[in-house]
Amino acid sequence: MTDQTVIAIASISAAALTMALGAIGAALGESRVGAAAMDALARQPDEAASITRTLFVSLAMVESTAIFCLVIALILLFANPFASLGG
Amino acid sequence: MNLRIFNDPVLFRLGPLPVTETMVTSLGVSVLLLLAVLAMRIAVARNPRHWLATVALLTVEWLDGLVKEIVGRENPTLATLAGSLFLFIAGCNVCGQLPGTHPVTASVAATSALAGIVFLAVPIAGIYTRGMWGYLKHYLRPNPLFLPLHLISELSRTLALSVRLFGNVMSGHLVVSLLVALAGFLVPTPLMALELLIGILQAYIFTVLSIVYVGAAITVGEET
Numbered sequence: 001m002t003d004q005t006v007i008a009i010a011s012i013s014a015a016a017l018t019m020a021l022g023a024i025g026a027a028l029g030e031s032r033v034g035a036a037a038m039d040a041l042a043r044q045p046d047e048a049a050s051i052t053r054t055l056f057v058s059l060a061m062v063e064s065t066a067i068f069c070l071v072i073a074l075i076l077l078f079a080n081p082f083a084s085l086g087g
Numbered sequence: 088m089n090l091r092i093f094n095d096p097v098l099f100r101l102g103p104l105p106v107t108e109t110m111v112t113s114l115g116v117s118v119l120l121l122l123a124v125l126a127m128r129i130a131v132a133r134n135p136r137h138w139l140a141t142v143a144l145l146t147v148e149w150l151d152g153l154v155k156e157i158v159g160r161e162n163p164t165l166a167t168l169a170g171s172l173f174l175f176i177a178g179c180n181v182c183g184q185l186p187g188t189h190p191v192t193a194s195v196a197a198t199s200a201l202a203g204i205v206f207l208a209v210p211i212a213g214i215y216t217r218g219m220w221g222y223l224k225h226y227l228r229p230n231p232l233f234l235p236l237h238l239i240s241e242l243s244r245t246l247a248l249s250v251r252l253f254g255n256v257m258s259g260h261l262v263v264s265l266l267v268a269l270a271g272f273l274v275p276t277p278l279m280a281l282e283l284l285i286g287i288l289q290a291y292i293f294t295v296l297s298i299v300y301v302g303a304a305i306t307v308g309e310e311t
Binding site (some may be wrong): 050060067081 | 093230247250251253254258280288289294299
């Protein structure tokens, strides 16, 4: 196996692992946010506008970790800084 | 297949300055937005019952209400900044659905510039409203030990703003282009509709977060 192959295998495995673990974390977090927002909406339907706005903002904050993982995975796959090291 | 993730093709050069496709597209979006706003301005002045005037009125009232709800009081300057950010980002996200156009916000440089505007607007607004010492004092609260934490939080939230917008728009466009390459004509259509929704939603989130950040700098020290 050349160095290039090792780097390619390591990058692809790391990208897959990054995306998988990142998606799990963001999914669990978003499910909690959604459940709490549903609870709040059921208790106080009058506050729907404010709750929905806060819900979207917090969903975006939680989701950004998954987006960071996606960007890292894409960097590993398409803009890998170590790809040229193996020669 | 047109896979573009981090690169940005240079169209032509103006002297030493390379002009990329993103710059041309964002300029086009700005020109279209300016023309639309000019048409609305004329409609408001000449014929207030025209539908363009109604759209303009609804937009401005919505932005003022958003700022008032988040900051706690009216602030026309902040509403102007937030409105410009929202309209520009929404236009940039939506223009990616036009054939042959790459969304402006799918480039890290563009989103970093937008986040940089918010990063600079926070201390400017804070110093303008609270005075130099009144604003800088909040970095030392509740304890001078918190100074590095405040600085790290300002930097990391700027990074998060730019990467969140970039990641969302770029990944959506990537999924659509992969589906076009794999399946062809009608299959990517629902995803493109989803992209329209996500584009507007991300512009809204960027706007709300910048209002929250700038609003926190304006009202700093008031609650204590």
